[in-house]
Every structure is written in structure tokens, then in C-alpha cells.
Amino acid sequence: MTTLQVVAPTLEVAVSVALLSFVVVVAVLTAVVRDVLTAVVVFAAYSLGLAILWVLFHAPDVGLTEAAVGAGVTTALFLLAISQTVRPAGGRTLVDPRTVKPSSVVVALGVTVGLLLTVPALPPVGAADTPAFGPVSDFYLADAADRGVDNAVTAVLVVYRGFDTFGEIAVVFAAAVAVLAALGRETLA
Amino acid sequence: MTSPLLAGVLLAGATALVALAALVLGRVVRGPTTPDRVVAVNVVGTTAVVVIALLSAALDEPGFLEVAIVYGLLNFLLSIGLAKFTIERGGVL
Numbered sequence: 001m002t003t004l005q006v007v008a009p010t011l012e013v014a015v016s017v018a019l020l021s022f023v024v025v026v027a028v029l030t031a032v033v034r035d036v037l038t039a040v041v042v043f044a045a046y047s048l049g050l051a052i053l054w055v056l057f058h059a060p061d062v063g064l065t066e067a068a069v070g071a072g073v074t075t076a077l078f079l080l081a082i083s084q085t086v087r088p089a090g091g092r093t094l095v096d097p098r099t100v101k102p103s104s105v106v107v108a109l110g111v112t113v114g115l116l117l118t119v120p121a122l123p124p125v126g127a128a129d130t131p132a133f134g135p136v137s138d139f140y141l142a143d144a145a146d147r148g149v150d151n152a153v154t155a156v157l158v159v160y161r162g163f164d165t166f167g168e169i170a171v172v173f174a175a176a177v178a179v180l181a182a183l184g185r186e187t188l189a
Numbered sequence: 190m191t192s193p194l195l196a197g198v199l200l201a202g203a204t205a206l207v208a209l210a211a212l213v214l215g216r217v218v219r220g221p222t223t224p225d226r227v228v229a230v231n232v233v234g235t236t237a238v239v240v241i242a243l244l245s246a247a248l249d250e251p252g253f254l255e256v257a258i259v260y261g262l263l264n265f266l267l268s269i270g271l272a273k274f275t276i277e278r279g280g281v282l
Contacts, residue, residue: 041227
């Protein structure tokens, strides 16, 4: 029994590693694929992989948002955008390495290294002194129940971070109006 | 409650499926036609649904199944959208 209890977390790590490798491969493919439609399709696969990762990390709400926005809305908007473009005629599937600007590769690598440098500053997974395990979580869980909101995530979004959510709604509304205005102009022209 | 043995088997299955999805990516990149890519990305989406269902059972979190349902829905819409786009270029919405 004990060996099995050791094996299960190892397998969870195996799933994470497989998913992370999948996501990295898909991200690189999105950058180097030459056909725009293929890039959009590959990017949808990237979103799906990322959303499974969120679910695996016990954040199904984030996973749902990632799937709906990343794989759904973004893909539809990209398709709308590339419907106004022309496909490159035949030729190679991947971008010619000689046409890639060295400066963009340097910038991409620089950002990646910079982000990786911040990883050691993060607390280890499950560390007892992270804020999530402090008295704050208990307060929110108890207080949200007192306010009659069943879902703690919903309570944080609409009660404790109400103004932040309000601002987000304003941004989303402005974006929707801009998209509709742009689309309306296309059909009128 | 899922037994550790069952959870282990389910997680191993999930890992294998993710590895297979990575192989299907070859078809997404190589094509050669757009329908090939649409079917390939549909396979990746279906794999995502199954992997989430397996995780839900292995981690004993029935709430994850809702995410799997939304995925199934989105996957269908994604394929329909891409297929429609391929037939009549620009007719997405």
C-alpha cells in the first residue's frame, strides 16, 4: 500500500511534466509555423494543454476561463482577422530559419531567462508559510459564507475585489464595442 | 474514494494520452490540407476532455467534470468554426 501511495504523486508529476512539455512544444510551433491558419489551430491546442494544467493544479475556474477565452473566443477573433489576409502559396511548412531576426530570438530568450530567474523566489509547493495557509484564507471562507455567497471564488471577485472586477468589466465592454465597430465597418465597406 | 492503485492507473493513462496528443501535433503541423489539421486539433481537444475526466476520477474531484463538459462543447464549436472557415473563407460567425 505504501509504495502505491508513493507512486501516485510521482504519476501526478509525470502528467504535469508531459503537459508542460506539450505546452512548450506547441508554443514554439505557434511561433515557427509559416501558415497563419495552422498557427491559429496550434495556438488553440496550446490553450487546451494550458487549461488541463490549471485543472491539474486544482484551479478548475481558471481552466474554464482559459478554455473559453483562449481556445474559444481568441480563435474565433483570430479567424476573423486572418479571413482578411492572403495565404502564402505552397512552399515550406515552417519558417525559413534564415529569415528569423536574431534580435527577436534574443528578446524572446531574454524574457524567458528573466522569468525563470524569478522562480527561485517563489515559495515551495505546499510550504506552510505561504499566505494561502495563513489566517487570511480562513477569514475569507468564513466571511463569504456569512455574506450568503456559496462559492468562495465568486465572493472574492464580486465582494472583496468588487472595484477591480468593475474595472475589468469596463475594459471587456470597451473591447467588445471596438470589435463590433471594426466588424461593422468591414461589412459596410 | 479512489483507491491509490486505481488513481495510479488513471494518472498513467492520462500521461500516455498527453504523449499521444503531442504525436498528433505532427499531423497539425504537417497537414498537408486544412481538413487534416482541423481533425487533428479535434483529436487534441477530445484528448483534453478525456484527460480531465481521468484527472477528475484520479484526484477525486467531481467538480472537474464540469470543465470537461465545457471543453467538449468548445471543442465541437472550434471544429465547426474551422470547418466553416475552410469552406467559405471568412464565414466564421
